[in-house]
Amino acid sequence: MITRQAVLERAVALASRVGLGGLTIGTLAEDLDLSKSGLFGHFHSKEALQIQVLEHAAAKFVDAVVRPALAQPRGEPRLRSLFERWLDWARSSPMPGGCLFVAAATELDDRPGPVRDRLQQLQRDWLGVIATSFRKGMEEGHFPADADADQFAHDLYGVMLAYHHAHRLLRDPKAEARARHAFEALLP
Amino acid sequence: MITRQAVLERAVALASRVGLGGLTIGTLAEDLDLSKSGLFGHFHSKEALQIQVLEHAAAKFVDAVVRPALAQPRGEPRLRSLFERWLDWARSSPMPGGCLFVAAATELDDRPGPVRDRLQQLQRDWLGVIATSFRKGMEEGHFPADADADQFAHDLYGVMLAYHHAHRLLRDPKAEARARHAFEALLP
DNA sequence: ACAACAAACGAACGGTCGTGCTTTTTTCTT
DNA sequence: AAGAAAAAAGCACGACCGTTCGTTTGTTGT
Numbered sequence: 336m337i338t339r340q341a342v343l344e345r346a347v348a349l350a351s352r353v354g355l356g357g358l359t360i361g362t363l364a365e366d367l368d369l370s371k372s373g374l375f376g377h378f379h380s381k382e383a384l385q386i387q388v389l390e391h392a393a394a395k396f397v398d399a400v401v402r403p404a405l406a407q408p409r410g411e412p413r414l415r416s417l418f419e420r421w422l423d424w425a426r427s428s429p430m431p432g433g434c435l436f437v438a439a440a441t442e443l444d445d446r447p448g449p450v451r452d453r454l455q456q457l458q459r460d461w462l463g464v465i466a467t468s469f470r471k472g473m474e475e476g477h478f479p480a481d482a483d484a485d486q487f488a489h490d491l492y493g494v495m496l497a498y499h500h501a502h503r504l505l506r507d508p509k510a511e512a513r514a515r516h517a518f519e520a521l522l523p
Numbered sequence: 524m525i526t527r528q529a530v531l532e533r534a535v536a537l538a539s540r541v542g543l544g545g546l547t548i549g550t551l552a553e554d555l556d557l558s559k560s561g562l563f564g565h566f567h568s569k570e571a572l573q574i575q576v577l578e579h580a581a582a583k584f585v586d587a588v589v590r591p592a593l594a595q596p597r598g599e600p601r602l603r604s605l606f607e608r609w610l611d612w613a614r615s616s617p618m619p620g621g622c623l624f625v626a627a628a629t630e631l632d633d634r635p636g637p638v639r640d641r642l643q644q645l646q647r648d649w650l651g652v653i654a655t656s657f658r659k660g661m662e663e664g665h666f667p668a669d670a671d672a673d674q675f676a677h678d679l680y681g682v683m684l685a686y687h688h689a690h691r692l693l694r695d696p697k698a699e700a701r702a703r704h705a706f707e708a709l710l711p
Numbered sequence: 712a713c714a715a716c717a718a719a720c721g722a723a724c725g726g727t728c729g730t731g732c733t734t735t736t737t738t739c740t741t
Numbered sequence: 742a743a744g745a746a747a748a749a750a751g752c753a754c755g756a757c758c759g760t761t762c763g764t765t766t767g768t769t770g771t
Contacts, residue, residue, distance in 0.1 A: 336718065336767090352633045356545065360759065372761085373719040381759060432633040441629045444691035445540045445620040455692060489701045490708075493685025497677055500684060503632035504643060513677045520678075524737070524748065548729065560730085561749035569729060 337367060339377060343391040344429070346384065350392075352432030354442045355385045355450065385450045392435045393457050400424050401464055410472035411522065414491075417468060418518050421495055422511065425502070433503045436461075437496065462488045478523050490521055525555060527565060531579040532617070534572065538580075540620030542630045543573045543638065573638045580623045581645050588612050589652055598660035599710065602679075605656060606706050609683055610699065613690070621691045624649075625684065650676045666711050678709055 345366055350358040360381060364374040378384040400423075404416040425434045432438065436458065443451040465488035472478050494517040501510035533554055538546040548569060552562040566572040588611075592604040613622045620626065624646065631639040653676035660666050682705040689698035 354630065359757085361757070370720050371759090372721075375760070376718070379760095433629075438629045440688055440692045441621070441626045442542065451692075455694075458688075458692060483704075486701055486704060489685055489689060490682075490705050492688065493681040493705065494678075496684035496688060497681030500628055500646075500680065501677060504628045504639075504646060506643075513674055516674060517678050517681065547727080549727070558750050560732090560751075563730070564748065567730095 337369060340391075342367060342374070342377060343387060346388045347392045347395070347435060348429055348431055350385075350388050350432075351430040351435045351438065355388065355435075355439050356442060358385070358388070360384070382448070382450060386453055388435075389439070389450065389453050389457065395429065396424065396436075396461075399427065404468075409468070410475040410477040414465070414468050414472060414522075415518075417465065418491065418495075422498065422514065425495070425499055433499055437499050462492060465491055482523055487521070487523075491518070494518055494521060525557060528579075530555060530562070530565060531575060534576045535580045535583070535623060536617055536619055538573075538576050538620075539618040539623040539626065543576065543623075543627050544630055546573070546576070548572070570636070570638060574641055576623075577627070577638065577641050577645065583617065584612065584624075584649075587615065592656075597656070598663040598665040602653070602656050602660060602710075603706075605653060606679065606683075610686065610702065613683070613687055621687055625687050650680060653679055670711055675709070675711075679706070682706055682709060 342363075346358060346363055349363055349366065353359075360375055361371050364371045367374065378387060400417065400420040404413055404420055407413040407416040424430065425437075436454065439454050440458065443454055462485075466484040469478065469482070469484040469487045473480060473482060473484065494514055497517065498510055498514035501507040501513060507513070530551075534546060534551055537551055537554065541547075548563055549559050552559045555562065566575060588605065588608040592601055592608055595601040595604040612618065613625075624642065627642050628646065631642055650673075654672040657666065657670070657672040657675045661668060661670060661672070682702055685705065686698055686702035689695040689701060695701070
């Protein structure tokens with residue numbers, strides 16, 4: 336018997352390469368040495384599978400990026416940790432095709448439905464984590480009191496997206512250095 | 524008879540919504556009131572269609588963004604024009620699903636082949652246009668002499684990607700204001 | 712030992728995919 | 742107006758899609 340966790344683990348890896356839409360029940364089943372119908376029984380529709388893939392990836396993301404960063408001192412060190420751990424995440428072996436959320440964002444941005452809705456919320460949450468961290472930094476006096484935390488979160492995510500683009504599509508060896516440079520320039 | 528230009532026009536619009544992979548010969552044919560095989564005859568494989576869609580979109584991009592901006596005075600005004608026209612482009616009616624290149628970038632970043640190669644080159648060219656414009660600005664004395672033009676191009680594209688994400692996935696009404704704010708903060 | 716249960720299977724369904732063939736229709740040239 | 746060339750249509754193919762169904766297998770509880 337195969338555990339649901341193991342299925343989702345493989346599914347996340349696969350979806351990071353081919354997208355949530357390109358993730359197919361047949362190939363995923365074959366990948367797990369399972370019959371199509373046997374796998375299908377675990378979830379009861381492809382849409383349900385996609386959503387659970389998102390949830391699983393989100394849980395992994397919290398474990399790999401958010402929670403460890405929260406262990407850092409609030410303010411700038413915590414923000415820096417969030418950023419560095421996101422870079423690791425986007426290159427980590429369980430995500431061989433790059434960050435699943437980045438791929439899904441452009442894939443689903445025009446396809447209404449529960450999957451898109453869930454992704455939207457997850458991304459809002461992520462931006463919220465960044466903005467909240469920044470606000471804590473303002474309270475600590477690390478950043479000017481009139482700074483805009485939501486704008487910072489937006490801009491920082493832009494740095495991450497630019498890294499993803501340079502690293503994965505352009506295969507630019509300088510991508511990481513560029514991202515770090517952009518991060519430093521962003522801190523007020 | 525239907526002109527190749529008209530076919531590609533629709534194909535670009537369709538692909539901007541469903542991606543280059545999601546663009547299907549059947550739906551495109553139906554969309555054009557054409558038989559599948561009749562349409563297929565124009566191109567001789569799906570891959571060829573995808574590449575020509577990229578080429579057509581690139582030609583439109585040059586017309587809508589690059590060429591008009593080159594008519595502006597070199598340096599900062601030209602960069603500003605590039606940026607503003609890119610914002611228009613990403614919202615323009617012929618691209619109802621957002622910028623095709625942004626969608627294709629995450630879709631193809633893990634799928635080797637001629638389509639990916641072509642897209643890679645087009646994106647390098649685009650970053651090159653930005654960097655060159657920035658260098659002209661340095662010559663004009665608009666920017667510090669020790670600035671890094673390639674880094675600027677990378678960062679500016681990050682601003683654009685963040686806008687795309689906020690506007691299209693999150694449907695954030697402030698996306699445009701955020702993008703403009705980020706642009707101003709980026710200019711050295 | 713036996714019954715209850717869930718997990719996995721194999722086969723099949725209606726669809727759609729990309730891609731070849733052959734035939735009809737339209738367009739262009741003389 | 743006639744014939745050549747190009748465009749579109751029609752049809753069929755094998756492959757894969759998500760999904761359903763009935764059956765087999767293996768585990769668990771009594």
